């Protein structure tokens with residue numbers, strides 16, 4: 001999963017290249033009648049604010065149910081908007097502008113980013129500890145530099161039997 005910031009769009013190809021055994025974007029598979037019946041892609045991007053796992057948990061469950069998942073990769077990127085606000089800032093602005101109290105609506109540690117190593121560790125743990133995550137998956141936390149396009153692995157959670 002990665003952020004909806006257009007500057008982070010290159011992260012998907014970078015993830016495919018990083019692991020080497022992934023296909024993206026791949027090619028569509030057509031039936032004899034020309035209908036789109038599948039794809040050769042093995043990377044399925046989840047695009048969510050900040051690339052935060054809280055927004056992606058349900059999609060991980062659905063992905064496993066539909067086609068199986070081997071690896072979940074969380075990507076947070078440099079100069080992300082999620083580093084520009086705090087829980088206090090967004091909740092007080094919301095109260096003023098939208099006239100509603102969202103202070104207890106979300107788990108704020110899973111939204112704003114103060115430190116990329118912390119946010120990636122937080123999200124990898126969140127995914128690992130969700131009953132909606134299959135036990136066998138490898139989970140990675142990668143930092144994406146939007147200027148160089150470079151990915152740096154900061155967190156790796158690989159179950160012992162898969163290592």
Ligand SMILES: [Zn+2]
Nearest residue numbers: 003005080081
């Ligand atoms: Zn971002």
